[in-house]
Amino acid sequence: MAEKRGDTGKLLYDFPTHGVLEVCVKGTFYRTTSKEFRSFDGDRRITMPKRQPSIGGDFTKIEMHTFDYSGSVFMYGTNKKVPFKGTETIIKVPEVKTKKTKKK
Numbered sequence: 001m002a003e004k005r006g007d008t009g010k011l012l013y014d015f016p017t018h019g020v021l022e023v024c025v026k027g028t029f030y031r032t033t034s035k036e037f038r039s040f041d042g043d044r045r046i047t048m049p050k051r052q053p054s055i056g057g058d059f060t061k062i063e064m065h066t067f068d069y070s071g072s073v074f075m076y077g078t079n080k081k082v083p084f085k086g087t088e089t090i091i092k093v094p095e096v097k098t099k100k101t102k103k104k
Contacts, residue, residue, distance in 0.1 A: 012079050013038060014071050019048035025088050039076040042088035044069040 013034055015021075022029040023036070024043035037044060047066040053059055072081050076092045 009079065011035065011038070011077070012074070015046060015069055016048060019046040021046055023088075035076070036090055038072075038074050039090045039092075040088075041073050041082070041085055041091050 015038070017034045021032055021034060021037040022045050023032050023040040024030075024045075029045065032040070045066055045068050047064055050063045050065045053062050070084075073084050073091060074080060075082055076090055078093060082091050
C-alpha cells in the first residue's frame with residue numbers, strides 16, 4: 001500500500017464557498033476558485049443571492065448581493081495565515097533551497 005503524500009489536510013474556509021468568488025487584479029475583478037480566493041493578497045468580493053430561492057420559483061428575478069471580503073489570507077494549500085500586504089498575487093509556500101552535492 002502506498003503512503004499518502006501532498007495535500008492531505010483539510011483546508012479552512014472562513015467565507016461562504018457557495019457564492020461567486022472574485023479577486024481584483026489591476027482594477028478588474030476575475031472569478032476564481034475557493035482555494036485561490038483564500039490565498040489571494042488583494043481586493044476580494046463575494047456575490048450571493050439575498051435570500052434562498054424557492055423551489056419552482058422564478059429564478060430570473062433573484063436579487064443578488066455583492067460585498068467586499070476582508071478576511072484572512074492563507075498560504076496556498078495550507079492553513080497558515082499571512083499578513084495582508086495588497087500585492088494582488090496568490091501567496092504560495094516559499095521554495096526550500098537545498099544544497100547540491102558534487103558527484104565524484
